[in-house]
Amino acid sequence: MVNVLVWYENRPLPEAAEKEKNVYPQGIHGALAELFGAETDLNVRAAVMQDPRQGLSDESLAWADVLVYFSHKHWREIAEDRVDAMHKRVLEGMGLVLLHSAHASRIFARLMGTRTQSLRWRENDEWQRVWTVMPGHPIARGLEKEYFVIPQDETYGEYFEIPQPDDLVFLTTAQGGEVLRSGCCWYRGQGRVFYFASGHETYPVYYQKEVRTVLLNAVRWAAAGSRTGWPVWARETEPPQQV
Numbered sequence: 001m002v003n004v005l006v007w008y009e010n011r012p013l014p015e016a017a018e019k020e021k022n023v024y025p026q027g028i029h030g031a032l033a034e035l036f037g038a039e040t041d042l043n044v045r046a047a048v049m050q051d052p053r054q055g056l057s058d059e060s061l062a063w064a065d066v067l068v069y070f071s072h073k074h075w076r077e078i079a080e081d082r083v084d085a086m087h088k089r090v091l092e093g094m095g096l097v098l099l100h101s102a103h104a105s106r107i108f109a110r111l112m113g114t115r116t117q118s119l120r121w122r123e124n125d126e127w128q129r130v131w132t133v134m135p136g137h138p139i140a141r142g143l144e145k146e147y148f149v150i151p152q153d154e155t156y157g158e159y160f161e162i163p164q165p166d167d168l169v170f171l172t173t174a175q176g177g178e179v180l181r182s183g184c185c186w187y188r189g190q191g192r193v194f195y196f197a198s199g200h201e202t203y204p205v206y207y208q209k210e211v212r213t214v215l216l217n218a219v220r221w222a223a224a225g226s227r228t229g230w231p232v233w234a235r236e237t238e239p240p241q242q243v
C-alpha cells in the first residue's frame with residue numbers, strides 16, 4: 001500500500017472563496033482525497049495548514065510515501081522547521097507532487113534552488129492544451145491523445161524559473177500563445193518530485209478525466225522512490241566497510 005498525504009493551504013482569498021466552494025465543496029484536499037481514496041492500493045490522509053504543526057507533523061511526514069501539496073498566496077507562512085522536515089523527508093525518499101500555485105511554495109524553491117515563484121500568469125477563462133512530450137513516461141500512461149484540452153484554467157507561462165527538469169513530461173500551450181513546462185520531474189536525494197501546473201481553484205480541473213489520470217500516475221510514480229532506505233554516510237558516522 002502507498003500512503004498518500006494530501007495537503008492544502010485551505011485559506012482562499014475572499015474574492016475567490018465562494019467560487020472555490022462551488023467547485024470544491026469539500027475543499028481541494030477533499031476532492032483529491034476522494035480521488036486517491038477510491039484506489040485500492042492507496043491509503044489517504046488529508047491535512048490543512050490550520051491543523052497542528054500546519055498539518056505537516058514529523059509523524060505525518062514519516063507516514064507518507066508521497067505528499068500531494070497545494071498551496072497558494074500564503075506560502076510564506078509555512079514555518080522554516082516544516083520546510084526543513086519536508087526537505088529531509090524528500091531526500092530520504094518521500095515523493096512530492098506539487099500542484100498549480102504550489103510553484104511558489106518554500107519547499108519547491110528549497111528543492112530547486114531557484115525562485116520558483118517566478119512565472120508569467122493571467123487569470124482568465126481561456127483553454128490550455130497539455131501536450132505529452134515524453135509519452136513513455138509512467139506519468140503519461142493511459143493518456144490516449146497527443147494532447148488534452150483543459151477548457152478553462154488560469155494561464156501560466158514562461159519564463160518559469162526552474163532548473164531544467166530531469167524528465168519533462170508535459171508542455172502546455174495557452175490560448176494567448178504562452179507556453180509552459182507544465183509537467184516536470186526531478187530527483188532529489190532518494191526522493192522524486194513532480195510539479196503539475198494545471199488546476200486553478202475556481203475551475204473544475206481536478207475532476208477532468210485526463211487530469212485525474214495524470215494525478216494518479218504521478219502519485220504512484222513519486223511514491224516509488226519511498227522506503228528504499230539507502231544509507232547516508234555522514235562525517236560523524238563510522239566509515240563504510242570495504243565491500
Ligand code: ZN
Pocket residue numbers: 100101154199200201
Ligand atoms: Zn491559480
